[in-house]
Amino acid sequence: MAISMYKASVPIFVQFLTALSNVLDKADSHIETKKLDPVYFLNMRMYPDMFPFVRQVRAVTDHAVSACSRLAGIEPVKFDGNENSIADLKVRIGKTIDFIKAIKPEQIDGTEDKEIVIAFPSGERKFTGQSLLLNFSLPNFYFHTTTAYDLLRKNGVDIGKRDFMGVPSQL
Numbered sequence: 001m002a003i004s005m006y007k008a009s010v011p012i013f014v015q016f017l018t019a020l021s022n023v024l025d026k027a028d029s030h031i032e033t034k035k036l037d038p039v040y041f042l043n044m045r046m047y048p049d050m051f052p053f054v055r056q057v058r059a060v061t062d063h064a065v066s067a068c069s070r071l072a073g074i075e076p077v078k079f080d081g082n083e084n085s086i087a088d089l090k091v092r093i094g095k096t097i098d099f100i101k102a103i104k105p106e107q108i109d110g111t112e113d114k115e116i117v118i119a120f121p122s123g124e125r126k127f128t129g130q131s132l133l134l135n136f137s138l139p140n141f142y143f144h145t146t147t148a149y150d151l152l153r154k155n156g157v158d159i160g161k162r163d164f165m166g167v168p169s170q171l
Contacts, residue, residue, distance in 0.1 A: 002112075004105065004108075004109050005071060005108045005109050005110070005111050005112060005129060005130070005133065006103075006104075006105035006107075006108040006109050007105075008133060008134070008138075009067060009068060009071065009108060009133055009137075009138075010068060010100055010101070010103060010105075010108065012138070013064040013067075013068065013096075013100050013141065014097055014100055014101060015165075015166050015167070016060075016141070016142075016145050016165075016166060017060070017061070017064060017093050017096055017097050017100075018097065018166050018167075019163060019164060019165060019166025019167075020057070020060060020093060020145060020148065020149075020166075021090050021093045021094065021097075022163065022166065023148075023149060023152060023157070023159050023163050023164070024057075024086050024089055024090050024093070025090075026152075026157055026158065026159055026163065027041060027086060027152050027157045027159075028086045028087075030156065030157045030158065031086075034156070038085065038086065041053060041086070041152075041155065042054040042084065042085070042086075044151050044155060045151070046147065046150070046151065046154075050147070051144075051147075053148060053151045053152075054083055054084075054089065056144045056147045056148040056151065057083075057089045057092070057093070057144075057148050058079070058081060058083065058089075058092070059140070059144040060093075060141060060144045060145050060148065061079070061092050061093060061095075061096040062079075063137050063140045063141040063144065064096055064100060064137075064141055065077055065096055065099060065100070066137065067132060067133055067137035067138075067141070068099070068100050068103055068108070069099075070116050070118075070129075070132060071107075071108045071111045071114070071116075071129050071132070071133065072103050072107035072108050072111075073107070074103070074107070076099075077095055077096065077099040079092055079095070111129035111130075112128060112129050112130040113128050113129065113130070114128065114129040115127075115128065116128070116129060116132050118132075145164075146164075149163075149164050
């Protein structure tokens with residue numbers, strides 16, 4: 001039996017976005033308790049040529065929204081990209097979760113062979129729905145989620161694998 005494109009996308013995105021929001025709560029508490037500079041946390045990087053933490057979280061939401069909206073053939077939710085606090089990032093994640101949860105299985109299921117064309121600065125790239133989800137969107141989503149988590153963990157936030165994984169959604 002083939003796996004549903006919906007089940008391979010929406011519940012996964014919701015699970016990890018919810019977990020990331022909960023991790024941000026722990027980061028906020030850590031910053032407050034230790035009297036640390038929240039701006040430092042927003043701008044921290046693994047290496048100078050990598051995106052800062054705030055951009056990692058934006059990328060997480062962008063990949064989830066882009067994948068789901070392209071598969072469903074709907075207009076994506078728009079963000080200003082001006083988040084400058086953990087609270088702002090949590091609002092962005094919340095809007096992403098709400099957007100994704102509003103998508104119904106029938107909007108995404110059956111899109112395995114749907115042609116999706118994305119314009120990148122380096123040129124146009126063609127995907128099938130399945131290759132977009134499995135070979136582009138999910139790997140990027142996990143990469144940026146992991147990098148955001150690792151930046152927090154490296155900087156002393158008391159989080160572990162269970163925090164990263166969250167609780168599977170019952171969609």
